[in-house]
Amino acid sequence: MDVRNNGGGQEIEAPNNITIKGILRLLMANTDGCKKVISLGIGDPTAYSCFHTTSAAQETVVEALQSAKFNGYSPTVGLPETRKAVAEYLSLDLPYSLQPDDVYITAGCTQAIEIAVSILSRPGCNILLPRPGFPIYGLCAAFRHVETRYFDLLPHKQWEVDLKAVENLADHNTVAMVVINPGNPCGNVYTYHHLKQIAETAKRLGIIVIADEVYGHLAFGTNEFVAMGVFGSVAPVITLGSLSKRWLVPGWRLGWLVTNDPDGILKSPKFVERLEKYCDICGGPATFIQAAVPAIVRETQKVFFSKTINILKQTCGICCRKIKEIECISCPCKPQGSMALMVGI
Numbered sequence: 001m002d003v004r005n006n007g008g009g010q011e012i013e014a015p016n017n018i019t020i021k022g023i024l025r026l027l028m029a030n031t032d033g034c035k036k037v038i039s040l041g042i043g044d045p046t047a048y049s050c051f052h053t054t055s056a057a058q059e060t061v062v063e064a065l066q067s068a069k070f071n072g073y074s075p076t077v078g079l080p081e082t083r084k085a086v087a088e089y090l091s092l093d094l095p096y097s098l099q100p101d102d103v104y105i106t107a108g109c110t111q112a113i114e115i116a117v118s119i120l121s122r123p124g125c126n127i128l129l130p131r132p133g134f135p136i137y138g139l140c141a142a143f144r145h146v147e148t149r150y151f152d153l154l155p156h157k158q159w160e161v162d163l164k165a166v167e168n169l170a171d172h173n174t175v176a177m178v179v180i181n182p183g184n185p186c187g188n189v190y191t192y193h194h195l196k197q198i199a200e201t202a203k204r205l206g207i208i209v210i211a212d213e214v215y216g217h218l219a220f221g222t223n224e225f226v227a228m229g230v231f232g233s234v235a236p237v238i239t240l241g242s243l244s245k246r247w248l249v250p251g252w253r254l255g256w257l258v259t260n261d262p263d264g265i266l267k268s269p270k271f272v273e274r275l276e277k278y279c280d281i282c283g284g285p286a287t288f289i290q291a292a293v294p295a296i297v298r299e300t301q302k303v304f305f306s307k308t309i310n311i312l313k314q315t316c317g318i319c320c321r322k323i324k325e326i327e328c329i330s331c332p333c334k335p336q337g338s339m340a341l342m343v344g345i
């Protein structure tokens with residue numbers, strides 16, 4: 001990053017990292033006069049008419065808004081009832097129970113990423129990121145002066161983490177590694193065994209696992225979704241998620257950062273203070289959306305989730321078949337989850 005002058009009112013450059021949205025802006029701007037381009041890069045399910053959220057979720061938001069009880073500030077870590085509901089919702093996947101104060105409510109998973117990277121940053125530190133991965137992590141790290149080191153996901157091993165590479169990249173300045181499961185952009189859904197290996201590697205290296213589970217439960221292949229928090233007592237896990245993908249409402253900007261850490265390493269007063277203060281800067285999402293979360297996570301019908309899963313499974317099958325018909329590109333590993341598919345050229 002080229003920071004020319006920090007104090008004289010002159011221009012400072014943005015980091016070189018480019019996000020998916022940045023790439024799309026470039027691609028879609030350069031298509032004039034050519035064939036019509038169908039963007040396969042939009043990560044927003046609401047752009048397609050087959051994906052819409054439940055009417056119950058919408059009604060709950062309307063009710064919360066019209067009650068006029070949620071027009072004020074919420075605590076910056078989130079409304080108590082929202083934290084409690086997310087703790088209960090995520091505990092369904094765990095061998096232990098999360099407590100409300102393990103949960104910090106954020107403006108989507110994106111803000112949870114920003115908070116996680118920022119609170120872990122310290123001078124000289126580095127973070128281990130998956131490649132292919134989700135570019136927001138690199139961009140946040142660049143803004144926080146956190147060095148990024150990339151480990152490969154292995155296409156012919158169902159996009160598993162190259163754990164040897166992780167061991168080789170880490171040093172005493174490594175603070176965390178990021179695991180995205182179900183994965184964007186690879187569509188991986190990791191087995192219990194592989195997640196356990198990841199946790200054991202993190203333990204050996206003395207680092208935290210940041211588990212991006214924004215696609216939690218969006219799995220349609222042979223591997224079931226297993227929450228990384230299951231291994232929270234092997235290595236501390238910070239789980240990130242949101243309503244955006246499973247409930248198909250990315251515009252509601254409702255996410256969470258959760259410390260999955262039954263042994264309490266992430267509950268040290270200093271760490272909690274740092275997290276709370278960072279949340280004071282961020283402010284959290286709209287209060288009336290937060291107020292709707294308990295009903296949304298408790299009362300959504302199974303049939304809504306299975307409908308999304310079926311559409312994803314079907315469209316993934318169509319994509320894989322079509323890709324086989326195209327020379328020069330291939331799909332090394334059929335996705336088992338999320339909304340993404342990675343091709344090889």
Ligand SMILES: *Cc1c(COP(=O)(O)O)cnc(C)c1O
Pocket residue numbers: 043107108109110111134180184212214241242243244245250254255
């Ligand atoms: C979509 C996405 C996010 C961001 O989620 P929001 O809740 O929309 O902010 C984070 N991580 C991954 C891997 C994603 O695909």
